Amino acid sequence: MPLITSLIPVLVTGTQPWRVRPVNDLVKGEFSAPEDSGALDSCDEHRNVSTEREARVSTVERAARKSRLLLRISLHIAAFAALAGAPVVLAADFDLPAKRTDLSDADLQRVADVTRPTRDFSKAEQYEAMQGGGATSIDPVTEDSFSHISANIPFEEEQNFKLGNALFRKLWVSSPSSTQASDGLGPLFNARSCMSCHVNDGRGKPPEGGPSAVSMFLRLSHAARTPEEEKAIAGADILNFPDPVYGHQLQDLAVPGLAAEGRMTIRYDEETVTLGDGEIMSLRRPHYAVTNLAYGPLDVSTTISARVAPAMIGLGLIEAIPEADILARADPDDADGDGISGKAAIVRDHRSGEIALGRFGWKAQNATVRDQNADAFANDIGISTPDRPDAHGDCTEAEEKCLEMPSGVQTRLGAEEAPGPILDLVTFYSENLAVPARRKASFPETLRGKRIFYETGCISCHVPKFVTRRDTANKAQSFQLIWPYSDFLLHDMGDGLADGQQVGLASGREWRTPPLWGIGLTRTVSGHSFFLHDGRARDLNEAILWHGGEAEKARNAFSSLSKDDRAALITFLESL
Secondary structure (H helix, E strand, O other): OOOEOOOOOOOOOOOEOOOOOOOOEEEOOEEEOOOOOOOOOOOOOOOOHHHHHHHHHHHHHHHHHHHHHHOOOOOOHHHHHHHHOOOOOOHHHHOOOOOOOOOOHHHHHHHHHHHOOOOOOOOOOOOOOOOOHHHOEOOOOOOOOOOOEOOOOOHHHHHHHHHHHHHHHOOOEOOOOOOOOOEOOOOEEOOOOHHHHOHHHOOOOOOOOOOOOOOEEEEEEEOOOOHHHHHHHHOOOOOOEOEOOOEOEOOOEEOOOOOOOOEEEEEEEEEEEEOOOOOEEEEEEEEEEEEOOOOOOOOOOOEEEEEEOOOOOOHHHHHOOOHHHHHOOOOOOOOOOOOOOOEOEEEEOOOOOOEEEEOEOOOOOEOOHHHHHHHHHHHHHOOOOOOOOOOOOOOOOOOHHHHHOOOOOOOOOOOOOOOHHHHHHHHHHHHOEOOEOOOOOOOHHHHHHHHHHHHOOHHHOOOOOEEOOOOOOOHHHOOOEEOOOOOOOEEEOOOOOOOOOOEOOEOOOEEEOOOOOOHHHHHHHHOOOOEOOOOOEOOHHHHHHOOOHHHHHHHHHHHOOOHHHHHHHHHHHHHO
C-alpha cells in the first residue's frame, strides 16, 4: 500500500506514516503547527503523488532560499566547508572519506545551508521539533517514549522490530537448560537481558545503595606496555588490554556453581561550587573500588572506569551520518585556535576488520550498532554471536572453572548461543527506536535558552543537526534532517571527568560527545535524573558544571549566567 513520500521536505524523500502532521510543539500529547511549519504533510493515500512531489520541490526551493538569506555567517562556517570537499583531518591517514559520495554538488550545498547553525532565535526553526526527521515518534509522552518504532518504517518491517524487541527483553538462563533456545548465560555476567541495563530503552544509573549495579559496570584495562602494543593501538588493531585475570569488564554475577568476580563499591565526596551570582551548588565526586575479588587481586596497572548504559534512541540515524560530515569537524591540533580540538575515534568494524569511524559507546569504541550489540552480548550477558563467537564471554585463562562451564551452543540452531538471525533482529530493533518529538520548541523560554546554549559555545561540541546519507541500506534512515546535538568526536573533558583509561585513540581524559536528543525525558522514561558516563551528576546543572578541558570555557560561561538565564538554558535542554 503506498504511503506518502514526504519527510523533512527541506531535503528528504522516503516513506512516512499517516499520523505524522506538521508539528512544532508537543504539550500533553497535543500538537500545534505554526504557519511557517512547511509541509510535513499528513498522509492521504488517495492524494495525487505527482502533485505532492511538485509541492515538495517548491518547499525545498523556498526553504533553501530562506536558509541562504538568513544563515550566511557562522563562527563554525569552516567546518561546513568540508561538506563541499575541504580537506579532512585524519581522513587520509586512515583512508576515510573526505567528501560525501552520496550527493550531487547541488545537494551538498543544500545540506551545508540547512545544517548551518541558526542565528535567529525569535522562533523555532522549521522541522526542529522532528528531532529524528521522518522517523520521529509523535506518540504521547509516557515512560515508553523511547520504545516506539521509527515512524517511517514500512508496515512489512514492523514484525522484525517486534521480534527484535522480544529478543531485547529476553531473559537468558544458564546452561544446560530445558529452554535450549535461551540458555548460555554467562558463565560470568552483569545482566540477564538487554532490557535489564536499558530499562524502557533508557539511560542506566548508579546503584545508589542498592545490592546490584545492573545498569552500571566497571571497565577494566591497562595501557600499552611495549612498542608492539603501542603500534597495535595506533593502528586501531586493538582498543586496549584487559586485566590478565578479570578481563575487560568486572562481572558481579555468575551462573550457579561459579563465583562472581567481585563487587563494585562507590564512595562520593561532596564538593561545592560558587556560581557567578553567588549561588552555591554541590557536586559529588565518585571514588570506585572493587571488593570481594574471587580470583585474586587486580593487576597493579589495571584501571577501572564506571559506565552507565546509554539511551537507545536514534542509533540507526547516528550510524547513517556520513563519516565525512563528522570528520569535517575534527580539529585534533586546534588549528583554528578556538580551544576545541575534537578528535575522530578510529576503530575496526567487527565483521570486516576494515578501518571505520567509531561513533558508539562512551569513548566511541564501536563503529556500528551491530558492533555495539555484539559487545554487549559478549561482555554484559556472556552470550556468543557470529561477531563475538566465544561462548564463555569475558572469561580469561586464569578463570579455569569459568572456562569449564557448559555453553549454550545448540548446533541445530547455529554455531553460537545467539546465532545470526538473533543478532540481526536485535540490531534492527536497536537501529529503529524512534527519537521522540520535541516539546515546547517554540515557547519563548525555550528559545531564550536555545540562544544562550549557542552563545555560551555549547554547540562547538554539541552540533545541532546533520543530514543522513541518501544511500542507506534501511530507507527509514535515508536523507533525514536530524537534531542529535553531538559532533560524535572525542574531546578532552579535563581532570574532573578523567578516568585514566585509554580506549583506542581516546585517552584517559577524552570522551565522545553524547547526543542530547531525548535528554529531557530521562526522568519520565528511566525514573531518575543521573547524567554523565558514570551517573555522578544528579541533574543537568551538575552535568554542565563537571565539564572541563575543552569545555571549560562553555562551563564558565554557564557558571557566570544569572539564575534566570541558567534556568532558561536548562528549559531548552529539557525540551530536547
